Each structure stands twice: as C-alpha cells, then as structure tokens.
Amino acid sequence: MANIRNLDPSASPLDYYGSELRRLREEAKLNQDQLGAILFCTGSLVGQIETARKVPTREFSERVDAALLTGGLFSRLVGLVLKSQLPNWFQPYAEMEAKATYISTFQAQVIYGLLQTPEYAREILGARNEGVDLDAKVAARMERQRILDRDTPPLIWVVMSEAVLHQEVGGREIMRAQLAHLLRMQEREWVKIQILPFTSGAHAGMPGSFTLLRFEDNPDLVYTEDFVRGHMTADPAAFREGSLRYDHIQAASLSVEDSARLIARVMEERYGDQHAMA
Template sequence: MVHINVLDPGASPLDYYGYELRRHREAAGLTQKQLGQIVNYTGSLVGQIETARKLPTAVFSERCDAALGTDGLLSRLVGLVLRSQLPVWFQQVAELESRAEDICTFQTHMVHGLLQTRAYASAVLGTMDRENLDDRAEVRLARQRLLEKEQPPVFWVILGEAALLQEVGDGPEVMRGQLAHLLSYEAHPYVNVQVLPFSAGAHAGLQGSYTLYRFPTDPSIIYTEGYGQGHPTANPTTVKDCSLRYDHLQAAALSLADSARLIRRVMEERYGGRPVA
C-alpha cells in the first residue's frame, strides 16, 4: 500500500491529483471522512484517490472543488488524469480528438466511443478483460466531455446498420439505452449521426472503419485501428482517398432524419421500446 506521506506529485497526473486533493482537504481542516460526507462519497474512497489507488471521476472532482473552494482545479486536472490512463497507443487519439475542428468517422459494426453509454462501453471493454472495468469505462466516457465544450468539434458519424443490430451487453436494455442515447443528439448542432443501411450494397467503406481528423492549420489525419494498436497517418494520398470515400459514404447513407427514424424503429422493434429510466 502506498503511504500518503510519500506520494510523489511528480510521478504521474494521478499522483499529482491525489497530492492536490490532500493538500486542499487538509488546508480546509477536514478529515477524509468529513470530506466524504460533504461530497457524498466514503472517506475510504477519498483516501484511495489521495494515494493514487483509485481514479477520480468528473462528478467527484466537481463536488470536491465546490466543497474545498478550489476554483475548479480538480475538475481541470481530472481530464488529464483520465487521459493518462488510456493505453499508450491510444493516447495520441485522445490528443487528436481534443484538437480537431472536425471529426468524421465511419464505424462498420460498433458505436463510436464518443457516443457510447456507460453500459455499452463496459460491455465492449469487458469482452476479454474485466479487470478495473469501472475505471476503464470512466476513462472512455471522460473523452466525451469534448462534446460539451463551448466550441466542440463538428462530429459526423456514419454507422453501418450492423451497429444497430449487433446486441452488445447483458440484455436488450443496454442496446435500448444506447440507441436512445444516439437519438438524444438528433437536434444537436455539432453532432450528426447517419446510418449506412444494408440496402446500400457495396460501398466505399468496405475496407473497414476509419476516422478523419481535420484541424484549423495542421494537416488532416486518418486514423485506423487494429488489435491493440492504432495507425494514424497524415499521408496526403491516403487522406485524399479517405476524404473522397467519406463523401461517397455520406451520399450512400440515409439522411439525418431517416437515420433517426431507423434507429428509433430498431430500438422499439428489436429492443423493446423506450429505455428504462
């Protein structure tokens, strides 16, 4: 067990977060148990976070900021902490997402991570490995905060119809909630979801899923993914080819309105209607 008195704030973002939480808690004259009571968490959890043995969440950080009067310090740090917990090969993707002006993704069989619900993300991440699953799901969901920024990127998503029909999770309620979550973006000005139906036949994305990141000044980047590794490239020929393919995929996909109607129909007919509250 790591003793709190020897926690090195320079060891990692998680250690730095724990150090700052402890420093501000002690400055406020609170024990771990007292702070836990104020923010509605256990004192044990506060201690685990202070000793870098447990990941903080955005909600925990917001409550502690309010309780300790830290002017949003912990809420600003938590994004860095959670990003540092991503697999090394994926950390570059999170950086691309945070800087992109436009994100265009085509997903053949799975909802993109930026639009996954907690239950769906947990089911995907836990397929072969359930160790620290709650923390890993929290890390994935933390990436979604970029869609809540004052000026978020324009996020364009084309989902293969298979992504709607592949039942992910334990019971239909997981997919019911996931499809309802997609529908919640129906009127969102920056998030657009299209479905590429089976009826489209042969299409420009048959080689697989990929994501295109566009930036205000830097070259665009194409990202593809394999088992346990990512493949970003700024090769102009590849970027041009994939950009053209994306244009064709958008043309072959259903309109935004028709896509929402299909998602709603699948949710109702295949997964039993509206999500459980």
C-alpha cells in the same frame, strides 16, 4: 485505518492529484472520514484516491473544489487524470480529436465512441479487459465526450453500418437506451448520423472503420485501428484515399432523416417492451 502510502507527485497525473488532495485536506485539518462525509462518500474512497489506487470522477473533483475552496484546481486536474487512463497509443489521437473542427467517421462494428452511453461503453471496454479498472476506463471515454458540450463544438458526421444497430451489446435495455441517445444527439445541429443499410451490399468501408479529422491550423489526419493499436497519419495521399472512401460510403447510406427513422424502428421493434414480452 487511514491510507498513508507516500506518493511521488511527479510519477503521473493520478499521483499528483492524490498528493494534492491529501495536502489540501490536511491543511483544512480534516481526516479522510470527515472529508468523505462532506463529499457524500466514504473515507475509504478518499484514501484510495489520495494513494492513487482509485481514479477520481469529475463529480468527485467538483465536490472537492467546493468543499476545500480550491478555486477549481481538481476540476482542472481531473481532465489530465482521466486522459492518462486512455491507452498510451490512443492518447495522441484523443488530443487531436479534441482540437478538430470537423470529425467524420465510419464505424462498421460499434457505436462511435463520442456517441456512446456509459453503459454501452462499459460493455465494449470490458469485453477484452479483464481485471482493469472499468470505472476509470468508462470515465475516460465520457471525458472525451466533453468536446460536444463546448461553446464551439466540432462538426461531427458519423456513418455507421446497420449491423451496429442490431449487435446486441449488453442486452436490450442498454441497446434501447443507446439508440435513444443517438436520436437525441442527432437533434444537435452539429451532429449528423447516417446509417449504411444492409441492402447497400459491397461498399467502400468493407476494409473497416476509420476517422478523418480536419483542423483550422493543423494538417488533416486519418485514423484507423487494428486489434492491437491505432494508426494516425497526416500523409496527404492517405487522407485523400480516406476522404474518397468516405464520400462513397456516404453516397450509399440513408439520408440523415431516413437514418433517424431506421434507428427509431430498430429501437422499437428489436429492443422495445413489446419485444421483451414476446
């Protein structure tokens, strides 16, 4: 049976997307199964998206645009829909992240979000989010990464603790793919990755991860998180302190070239095929 739940288009971006999908599908005189066949998905999925029970992907949206000749409407809407799947407290940061011209971050425990593979992100996001729509959460994180493919992407300089490479998230295959992804990303001239080695001892990043955002037309920001929510401030004193700490962390880290070699070595020695056969 077709989903016929009525939506309030003003309730959320997801509701608006669903109501527009239904409206344009009906204008095209297609039922849900017929549109699903054109999109290479089930009519049930079309119905779930039309009733805001399922979050659409960017691929689905592009196929809808092609099938219904919408002029790119759903490809534009899906960005808003996926952004709305981010935690409310995180959305202001994501908006500023997308505007930044220079992002520098220290990550003590996990791979930086903009450099995560979907599989790694799923493990991280699912660790304490039982019952949530993980597909939607992962899609939202991948949507954030689209800033890396802009014509003029931000310069991103990432320093990560060596511990991040050894923390086995999701198993060896996921970690091997994640570390391989880091090496591929480092080939982009605007992405730099350094590893803070275990041998550095006590360092300026001991209090935890943080991110610095720099802009052309906005005040610089420093962002931190605790286990409840994130904290973003444009306070100049806080930004100066973050910048100073970041400089000290960078100075204690391996060079970009040596960091790439360490990532490759850990990938082969810890997560390679020979390790699996041992």
